[in-house]
Each structure stands twice: as C-alpha cells, then as structure tokens.
Amino acid sequence: MSDARNAVIGxxxxxxVDDALERAMRVFWERGYEGASLVDLTTAMxxxxxxxxxxxxxxxxxxxxxxxxxxxxxxxxxxxxxxEPTARAVAEAFLRGAVGTTTSPGDxxxxxxxxxxxxxxxxxxxxxxxxxxxxxxxxxQLEERFRRAITEGDLPHDADPGRLARFTMTMxxxxxxxxxxxxxxxxxxxxxxxxxxxxxx
Amino acid sequence: MSDARNAVIGxxxxxxVDDALERAMRVFWERGYEGASLVDLTTAMxxxxxxxxxxxxxxxxxxxxxxxxxxxxxxxxxxxxxxEPTARAVAEAFLRGAVGTTTSPGDxxxxxxxxxxxxxxxxxxxxxxxxxxxxxxxxxQLEERFRRAITEGDLPHDADPGRLARFTMTMxxxxxxxxxxxxxxxxxxxxxxxxxxxxxx
DNA sequence: GCAGTTCCATTCCGATCGGTACAGAACGCT
DNA sequence: AGCGTTCTGTACCGATCGGAATGGAACTGC
Numbered sequence: 001m002s003d004a005r006n007a008v009i010g011x012x013x014x015x016x017v018d019d020a021l022e023r024a025m026r027v028f029w030e031r032g033y034e035g036a037s038l039v040d041l042t043t044a045m046x047x048x049x050x051x052x053x054x055x056x057x058x059x060x061x062x063x064x065x066x067x068x069x070x071x072x073x074x075x076x077x078x079x080x081x082x083x084e085p086t087a088r089a090v091a092e093a094f095l096r097g098a099v100g101t102t103t104s105p106g107d108x109x110x111x112x113x114x115x116x117x118x119x120x121x122x123x124x125x126x127x128x129x130x131x132x133x134x135x136x137x138x139x140x141q142l143e144e145r146f147r148r149a150i151t152e153g154d155l156p157h158d159a160d161p162g163r164l165a166r167f168t169m170t171m172x173x174x175x176x177x178x179x180x181x182x183x184x185x186x187x188x189x190x191x192x193x194x195x196x197x198x199x200x201x
Numbered sequence: 202m203s204d205a206r207n208a209v210i211g212x213x214x215x216x217x218v219d220d221a222l223e224r225a226m227r228v229f230w231e232r233g234y235e236g237a238s239l240v241d242l243t244t245a246m247x248x249x250x251x252x253x254x255x256x257x258x259x260x261x262x263x264x265x266x267x268x269x270x271x272x273x274x275x276x277x278x279x280x281x282x283x284x285e286p287t288a289r290a291v292a293e294a295f296l297r298g299a300v301g302t303t304t305s306p307g308d309x310x311x312x313x314x315x316x317x318x319x320x321x322x323x324x325x326x327x328x329x330x331x332x333x334x335x336x337x338x339x340x341x342q343l344e345e346r347f348r349r350a351i352t353e354g355d356l357p358h359d360a361d362p363g364r365l366a367r368f369t370m371t372m373x374x375x376x377x378x379x380x381x382x383x384x385x386x387x388x389x390x391x392x393x394x395x396x397x398x399x400x401x402x
Numbered sequence: 403g404c405a406g407t408t409c410c411a412t413t414c415c416g417a418t419c420g421g422t423a424c425a426g427a428a429c430g431c432t
Numbered sequence: 433a434g435c436g437t438t439c440t441g442t443a444c445c446g447a448t449c450g451g452a453a454t455g456g457a458a459c460t461g462c
Contacts, residue, residue, distance in 0.1 A: 010408030011458040035235065035322040038450060048411060049451075055409095059450065115319050118311065118381055121236040123450090132382055166379070166388055167395045174375030178367070180319055181333050187367055194368045198395050211438025212428040239420060249441060250421075260420065324420090 017055055020045040024052075025066040025073075030108035032116045033063055033127035063116075063127055067134065070112045074101045078138055087149035088199040091168050094142070095192040098172040102179030103188060110180030114173055139169050171195045218256055221246040226267040226274075231309030233317045234264055234328035264317075264328055268335065271313045275302045279339055288350035289400040292369050295343070296393040299373040303380035304389060311381030315374055340370050372396045 023044045027036045038059060042052050056062040071078075077097025084090040102111050116124075117131040146161035155164075175188050224245045228237045239260060243253050257263040272279075278298025285291040303312050317325075318332040347362035356365075376389050 009406080009460050011410080013409065014458095031322055032319060035325065037322065037448080039448085040322070050412095050453095051410065053451070110319065114378055118233065118316050118319050118378070121232055121238065121241075124236065135382060160391075163391045163395065166384070167392050170375035170379050170389075170392050171371065172375070173378035174371035174373070177315055177319070177374035177378065178371050181336060183367070188371075190361075190364045191368050191371045194364065194399050195396075197399055210430055210436080212440080214439065215428095238418080240418085251423095251442095252440065254421070255439070 013055070015045070015047050015051065020047060020052070020055070021062075021065055021069055024062055025069050025112070026108055028063060028066045028116060029070065029074075029112040030110070030115070032118075032120075032124075034120055034124040060126055064130065067112065067116075067130060071134070074104070074107065075111075075113070077101060078141075082141060082145050087146050087155045087164070088196065090142070090145055090149075091164070091199060092192070092196055094168055095171055095175065095195060096189070098175045099179070099185055099188040099192060102176050103183070103185035109182065111172075111176035114176040115180060135169070139165050142168055167195075167198065214252075214256070216246070216248050216252065221248060221253075221256070222263075222266055222270055225263055226270050226313070227309060229264060229267045229317060230271065230275075230313040231311070231316070233319075233321075233325075235321055235325040261327055265331060268313065268317075268331060272335070275305070275308065276312075276314070278302060279342075283342060283346050288347050288356045288365070289397065291343070291346055291350075292365070292400060293393070293397055295369055296372055296376065296396060297390070299376045300380070300386055300389040300393060303377050304384070304386035310383065312373075312377035315377040316381065336370070340366050343369055368396075368399065 023046070024041050027041050027044045031040065038049055038052070041059075041062070042049050045052060047055075052062065056065060077100065078094060081090050081093035081097055084093045098111070101107070102109060108115075113131050113135055117128055117135070120128050143161045143165035146155060146159070146164045149155040150157055150159055150161065155161075171192070175191065178188060178191075179185075224247070225242050228242050228245045232241065239250055239253070242260075242263070243250050246253060248256075253263065257266060278301065279295060282291050282294035282298055285294045299312070302308070303310060309316075314332050314336055318329055318336070321329050344362045344366035347356060347360070347365045350356040351358055351360055351362065356362075372393070376392065379389060379392075
C-alpha cells in the first residue's frame with residue numbers, strides 16, 4: 001500500500017489524508033462521480049490538484065477509496081444488519097439503517113451507491129460498474145443470510161431467499177431515492193413499517 | 202407555441218421534430234441530463250447543433266420537452282393506473298407499469314425520472330428540480346386517489362393515503378434503480394408481488 | 403553544509419462542454 | 433428573376449473538464 005509509508009524522509013505532508021478522503025467522500029455522496037469535478041473535490045479537501053493526484057492517483061482511484069470509506073462508515077449498517085438474530089430483524093435493521101444514513105441531518109441526502117450509479121456519460125462507466133458490483137455483493141450477502149435463516153428454522157423452508165433479498169434491496173434503493181428527493185426520516189420509517197409486514201404483522 | 206408554425210415561408214425543415222425529440226428522450230433516459238452531451242443528443246437526433254438550437258431553444262428546454270414526451274409515452278402507465286377501480290388495483294397497475302417500462306427490452310433500462318434526478322453537478326440543478334416536481338405531482342395524485350378509495354369504502358377509513366402513496370412511490374423508485382442495474386422484469390415482478398401483500402393476501 | 407527525497411503551488415495541456423456567428427442553400431411570394 | 437425568410441453545415445467561441453510539467457520549499461541523513 002502506498003499510504004503505508006511511515007518513512008519520514010522528504011517534506012512531510014501538510015494535510016491529513018483521512019480527513020481529505022472523508023471530505024471527498026461527502027462530495028461524491030451528494031454529487032455522484034461525474035457530478036463531482038476535481039475543483040469541487042480539491043476545494044472541499046482543502047488541497048490542490050497535484051496534492052490529490054500524488055496522494056490518491058487519480059479521480060477514479062479517489063472514488064474507489066471514497067466508496068470503501070463510505071462502506072465502512074455511513075454504509076456500515078448493512079454489515080451490522082446481517083448479524084441480527086432473525087431474518088425479520090435483519091431486514092428491519094437493514095432498512096432502518098438505510099433510512100438513518102440517507103436522511104442523517106448533517107450528511108448529504110441519499111446514498112452514495114445509488115447516487116453515483118445512475119446518470120452517467122461514458123467517463124462514469126467504471127464508477128458505475130464498481131457500484132453495481134458492490135450492490136450485487138450486498139444482495140448476495142443478504143440472500144445468503146436469508147438462506148441461513150431457513151436452515152435455522154427462522155424462515156419457512158419454502159421461502160425464497162433470493163426474492164426476499166431483492167425485495168429488501170429494492171426497498172433500500174427506493175428509500176435512497178426518496179431521501180435524495182427530500183423526504184424526511186419519519187416518513188420513510190413509515191414506509192419501512194409497511195415493507196416489514198411482508199414478514200408478518 | 203413555436204412549433205405551431207405551419208407557415209411555409211423559408212427553407213423547410215429537413216428533419217421530423219417529433220422523431221428527433223423521441224431520439225433525444227431516449228438519450229436522456231439512459232444517460233440522465235448532465236450525462237447526455239449535446240454531441241450525444243444531436244448525433245442520435247441526426248441533426249446538427251444549430252438545428253437543435255433553432256428547433257428547441259437549448260439543452261434544458263429540449264430536456265423539458267423530452268420529459269413531457271416521456272410522461273405521455275413510456276411513463277403513461279402512471280396516469281392509467283389511477284383509473285383502476287380499487288386501491289389495490291391502482292397500486293398493482295402502477296408497479297407493474299413501472300416494471301414494464303423500466304425493463305422493456307427495446308428501451309433504455311431504468312426510469313428517466315429517477316435516472317435524471319440523481320447525481321448532478323451545478324448545471325443539472327434545474328433538471329433535477331423539474332423531475333423532483335414531477336415525482337411530487339405523481340405522489341400527490343396517488344395520495345388523492347387513495348383518499349378517494351377511502352370515501353368509496355374501498356380502503357378502511359383508518360388507512361393513511363399519504364403513507365400508501367409514499368410506499369408505492371418508494372417501491373417504484375427502487376424498481377427503477379434495480380432495472381437500471383440490470384435486473385430482469387420477472388425478478389422485479391416477484392418484488393411487486395411481495396409489495397402487494399401490504400394490501401392483503 | 404549538502405545531497406536526496408517528497409510535497410506544495412503555479413501554470414499549462416489537449417479534449418470536451420454548451421452555445422453561436424456566418425455563409426450558403428432551399429423555399430414562397432411578387 | 434429577385435427578394436425576404438428560414439434552414440443547414442462549418443467553423444469557432446470562452447469555459448471547464450481531468451490531468452501533468454515544473455520549480456521551489458521543507459524535511460532526513462550524512
């Protein structure tokens with residue numbers, strides 16, 4: 001890893017890489033990949049373009065790092081939800097987490113994964129593919145978790161893990177779009193309540 | 202209207218405005234507002250930039266016309282769904298229509314309204330606002346329809362039309378994102394089946 | 403002090419963005 | 433034919449895009 005250089009030779013960096021990445025992530029979060037220009041990014045990061053180029057490579061690699069950071073930060077609820085004891089609890093934690101992250105007051109509205117995935121010209125193709133892959137992974141993990149729930153007797157043996165996962169993901173995406181459109185968290189929690197009726201009253 | 206000029210003075214236009222608009226709509230549909238460049242658009246339309254400028258004004262006005270055409274064409278299912286006899290039938294027609302339009306084989310995947318709404322820099326603000334307004338209108342019409350269903354005894358009087366409308370819209374948006382990500386129509390129809398359980402078995 | 407290394411800031415690159423000036427071509431009218 | 437009008441094609445506009453070259457500043461090790 002290029003950032004594992006604790007060697008202290010040469011002029012020391014005058015900015016904090018983690019802090020700059022955090023700020024870049026937020027810009028991508030609210031503007032998407034192509035909507036975020038290098039000027040937008042570096043201005044928010046408080047550094048110049050050559051500094052960002054030296055530290056992260058290029059815009060696409062910066063985006064990859066930002067997505068990774070998003071997954072471990074605001075998007076961490078997805079991983080946590082998988083550890084809930086029952087299928088219904090998994091789904092509820094997943095959707096409540098989605099509502100919380102996409103409507104968090106101090107953060108950009110919406111979801112980086114959804115925001116950056118749509119509406120791209122030719123230059124945004126790699127970013128779109130990256131996010132599509134990530135969403136696919138999440139879907140697979142959810143499906144796998146629901147499959148386990150069947151073996152644990154937590155879901156009926158004729159339940160379809162794939163369907164349940166796709167339904168849950170679809171709800172989360174819809175929530176992200178609604179949040180980006182300005183819907184409040186409470187209203188989206190109502191939506192989650194309705195969605196959860198699929199698991200029984 | 203500037204296109205109501207049937208006057209035949211001057212050199213006649215060598216392209217069909219409706220056909221050009223249709224092609225432009227499809228480009229916006231798959232690339233969003235900012236993702237569609239003038240070169241992309243005019244190439245698909247088969248005309249040059251000055252011709253497009255003379256016929257439509259500018260990119261933003263072309264987009265407005267394209268959105269209008271989308272609403273009357275591929276997005277017409279929304280209006281039709283409102284005419285269904287029961288609330289549940291309305292919701293089902295709405296969601297099946299969303300699946301159909303967003304996964305139609307010959308057309309771009311996804312929904313223009315969702316595709317163009319997210320991921321915008323500064324230049325895409327007006328387009329984003331236009332689409333947000335349209336989605337808001339649709340939500341309001343759906344809510345109004347569900348309210349009518351209560352007075353008609355079709356929904357229990359303690360039902361919440363706002364919640365039902367938001368839930369339906371959220372599902373439709375999620376469907377659009379999934380479709381843009383490549384999910385097949387059959388898989389999304391499964392999702393719709395699950396969503397409709399909210400209205401009873 | 404000096405060499406070697408790394409970072410910062412200015413400046414610039416070719417390509418592309420949305421939009422336009424201009425000249426000529428194609429029409430109806432007289 | 434000649435005119436006014438409107439469309440088309442070329443060539444171009446300033447601004448901005450992502451990216452990079454360059455020169456000096458800041459540091460460690462010798």
